[in-house]
Amino acid sequence: MISVYNFIGSWQLFPEKGIYELGSRPKSGICIIAGTTDTKGISINNSWVTLENDAFSSQYQLQADDALHNYPDTDFAESVKMELISSIQFYIYFYKNEEVILKVKHELLQNGYLKITQDGFAANGKQYINTEIYHKQMSVLPYASAASGAMIKPTEAGVIKHKALSAMEEQTNMQLDQIRRQIELLALQAQEIQMRKELSMIIYNAKLSFSPVVGSVYYLYQKNDDTHFLSMIGPQQWSKGSAYKNYIAQVKLLADHTWVEM
Known part of the structure; x- marks a missing residue:
């Protein structure tokens, strides 16, 4: 049944x-x-x-x-x-x-x-x-x-009974929104750190012919053999027939020795 x-x-x-x-x-x-x-x-x-x-x-x-x-x-x-x-x-x-x-x-x-x-x-x-x-x-x-x-x-009684419920919902929703915004901010920060880490791994595996200085800006390139190298010369400063395949990004060395794309 x-x-x-x-x-x-x-x-x-x-x-x-x-x-x-x-x-x-x-x-x-x-x-x-x-x-x-x-x-x-x-x-x-x-x-x-x-x-x-x-x-x-x-x-x-x-x-x-x-x-x-x-x-x-x-x-x-x-x-x-x-x-x-x-x-x-x-x-x-x-x-x-x-x-x-x-x-x-x-x-x-x-x-x-x-x-x-x-x-x-x-x-x-x-x-x-x-x-x-x-x-x-x-x-x-x-x-x-x-x-x-x-x-x-x-129902008038329903209005009275729901005043406390409405106040509770408003307060808890406000707190949940605040936590949600904090989580989103942390997620963005984590994503930024991950991107810096990946970029730093590429640069530290690249060819370096000089010692980078913290706070200075450099240029990352890809060679014809798909390896990378770091240079103080910008893409507009190279002469014709430059020895690089692709210009990757303008980068900056931070105090924690990670690299960030400018």
């Missing part, structure tokens, strides 16, 4: 992973899926916070019997049906005037994430597809915040 057990839990939205053809990307969201008392259906509680810090929520119950049931918010839909495909996939269909106006697909991905795909029609009749990715929380929070609800009703 197919069960919805794998879906039960509190799922937190990855806002940056979503694709929204209708509406704007929310700041945060949580989808709480719970079993019903009769064990034949599920309860879905969605709520989310917009970029403007407005909180919205929706809550409804479904029976996994592939049959039509009355939907409480008749302004949105007249009936709803849940189709349980497997233990990792089910569909929810919302009907109005005997036509499907919204199809919501829930599926568990191989990495353990929950993917919710909304396939519906906007008020102007244009079809849209919204996709959201969630990760499962270790504990169920006493509130929710997701963008995939059919009933949309603003």
